Amino acid sequence: MHRLLLFAALPLALASPLDVRQASTTSTAAAATPTVPYASDDPNDSFYEQFNEPGAIPEPQRGSTGGNILGPDNRPLDMQNPDTLAPPSTDAGDIANSKWPFTLSHNRLQTGGWARQQNVHDMPIATALAGVNMRLEAGAYRELHWHTAAEWSYVIAGSCRISSVDQLGRNYLADVYPGDLWYFPAGIPHSLQGLNDTADGCEFLLVFDNGEFSEDDTFLLTDWLAHVPKEVIAKNFQLDISLFDHIPGRELYIFPGNVPPPLAQDTVSDPNGQVPEPFSFPFSQVTVTPLQGGSVKIADSRTFQIATTIIVAEVIVDPGAMRELHWHPTMPEWSYFLEGEARLTSFAASATARTFNYQAGDIAYIPPAYGHYIENIGNTTVKYLEIFNTDIYQDISLTQWLALTPPEVVQAHLQLPLDVIQSFNKSKVTVI
Ligand SMILES: *[C@@H]1O[C@H](CO)[C@@H](O)[C@H](O)[C@H]1NC(C)=O
Ligand SMILES: *[C@@H]1O[C@H](CO)[C@@H](O)[C@H](O)[C@H]1NC(C)=O
Ligand SMILES: *[C@@H]1O[C@H](CO)[C@@H](O)[C@H](O)[C@H]1NC(C)=O
Numbered sequence: 001m002h003r004l005l006l007f008a009a010l011p012l013a014l015a016s017p018l019d020v021r022q023a024s025t026t027s028t029a030a031a032a033t034p035t036v037p038y039a040s041d042d043p044n045d046s047f048y049e050q051f052n053e054p055g056a057i058p059e060p061q062r063g064s065t066g067g068n069i070l071g072p073d074n075r076p077l078d079m080q081n082p083d084t085l086a087p088p089s090t091d092a093g094d095i096a097n098s099k100w101p102f103t104l105s106h107n108r109l110q111t112g113g114w115a116r117q118q119n120v121h122d123m124p125i126a127t128a129l130a131g132v133n134m135r136l137e138a139g140a141y142r143e144l145h146w147h148t149a150a151e152w153s154y155v156i157a158g159s160c161r162i163s164s165v166d167q168l169g170r171n172y173l174a175d176v177y178p179g180d181l182w183y184f185p186a187g188i189p190h191s192l193q194g195l196n197d198t199a200d201g202c203e204f205l206l207v208f209d210n211g212e213f214s215e216d217d218t219f220l221l222t223d224w225l226a227h228v229p230k231e232v233i234a235k236n237f238q239l240d241i242s243l244f245d246h247i248p249g250r251e252l253y254i255f256p257g258n259v260p261p262p263l264a265q266d267t268v269s270d271p272n273g274q275v276p277e278p279f280s281f282p283f284s285q286v287t288v289t290p291l292q293g294g295s296v297k298i299a300d301s302r303t304f305q306i307a308t309t310i311i312v313a314e315v316i317v318d319p320g321a322m323r324e325l326h327w328h329p330t331m332p333e334w335s336y337f338l339e340g341e342a343r344l345t346s347f348a349a350s351a352t353a354r355t356f357n358y359q360a361g362d363i364a365y366i367p368p369a370y371g372h373y374i375e376n377i378g379n380t381t382v383k384y385l386e387i388f389n390t391d392i393y394q395d396i397s398l399t400q401w402l403a404l405t406p407p408e409v410v411q412a413h414l415q416l417p418l419d420v421i422q423s424f425n426k427s428k429v430t431v432i
């Protein structure tokens with residue numbers, strides 16, 4: 001069923017080499033003698049569907065290779081990772097682990113919410129970006145703080161109020177809703193608070209432009225003042241020292257609070273004005289670009305101007321469809337899966353490729369220039385975020401590259417009929 005769907009979604013020009021040869025007889029392929037053997041015609045589908053059939057016992061077997069498992073094994077993980085247990089034979093060499101489920105991250109539970117993170121220590125390949133999944137109950141605060149990395153966020157559920165003041169004393173206060181973004185440049189102080197309108201508080205994804213970033217290593221208001229002599233604090237504010245009798249003796253980090261009044265009543269008038277480029281962006285209201293097999297929308301520094309080091313593409317891939325073969329010229333990609341079942345093969349040059357599977361709540365990491373695709377291998381929509389450590393979204397489409405190259409050049413490499421090459425789409429299809 002799954003393969004039928006997949007092929008139904010593919011135009012002739014992208015079907016397998018076998019199908020193309022059978023279907024197109026109108027022009028002759030180059031009669032070159034290959035200097036290397038042809039690639040195998042055998043398909044290497046993901047075994048996701050068969051591993052998840054009722055009563056199925058996943059086994060590491062593909063064709064005549066492999067064998068069954070005699071010893072103990074974590075079957076639920078096999079069912080989620082069929083392309084790790086029985087990889088396509090096109091996988092070769094070694095690419096460091098590129099999958100991290102937030103489920104495996106230590107969770108920091110506090111009164112008012114929780115936070116769990118992934119950084120380079122969890123997934124060593126992810127050197128440029130790190131992520132945090134955080135929950136704040138209604139009224140709860142992620143306390144006033146700052147850090148050395150820039151912070152980008154996508155609201156997953158509920159709503160929050162964000163506050164900030166920049167280096168010129170200009171303030172910013174906004175409410176954000178599911179699918180909206182915020183961004184605080186490195187060193188700019190801010191706070192987050194759960195609202196109580198669309199849900200009890202909020203949950204969000206945070207991404208930082210440094211793979212070493214740790215959410216447990218931020219500059220917190222309370223931690224700082226707990227480490228300054230009291231008379232210095234009193235002198236700083238020119239107040240009596242007794243007024244500081246109840247400041248916390250250690251950090252709060254996340255703590256409960258009252259739901260704030262409506263935004264208009266909560267704003268603090270600022271003689272220095274508001275920040276010129278808003279720290280939040282109503283990405284949920286941006287219109288998606290429909291595509292053959294899904295849709296996409298992008299927020300980068302052309303629309304969300306302050307976000308100069310982290311940008312996003314929100315991608316939907318329909319069942320049977322895939323995000324086409326492509327790469328990003330110089331940008332590391334940190335992806336977060338919101339829905340569905342996906343497979344991705346990362347190609348690292350030098351005959352090195354490895355396939356991974358992703359579910360909702362998982363992170364993928366693809367180093368700059370690595371070729372890849374994201375295939376929907378389930379029965380439901382795949383929705384995910386492609387997040388990059390850069391300012392402008394860029395990708396190179398394999399099909400568009402070949403469509404815009406003299407066809408005899410492409411034919412000399414791939415032995416496809418010229419009319420097939422000439423039918424390749426000169427526009428990016430993105431999701432097919
Ligand atoms: C796909 O898997 C089979 C084993 O089932 C293998 O023999 C074949 O060579 C693989 N196909 C490709 C294109 O590598
Ligand atoms: C949130 O709203 C609900 C329903 O209006 C209410 O019962 C609850 O007390 C509110 N929570 C907070 C923390 O204010
Ligand atoms: C996907 O849909 C097909 C056809 O309806 C069904 O046979 C299969 O069991 C489904 N797979 C999963 C994992 O739900």
Ligand SMILES: *[C@@H]1O[C@H](CO)[C@@H](O)[C@H](O)[C@H]1NC(C)=O
Nearest residue numbers: 011292425426427428429430
């Ligand atoms: C080529 O791609 C564009 C952009 O995605 C799409 O609108 C168009 O229908 C495609 N053309 C063909 C012939 O598939």
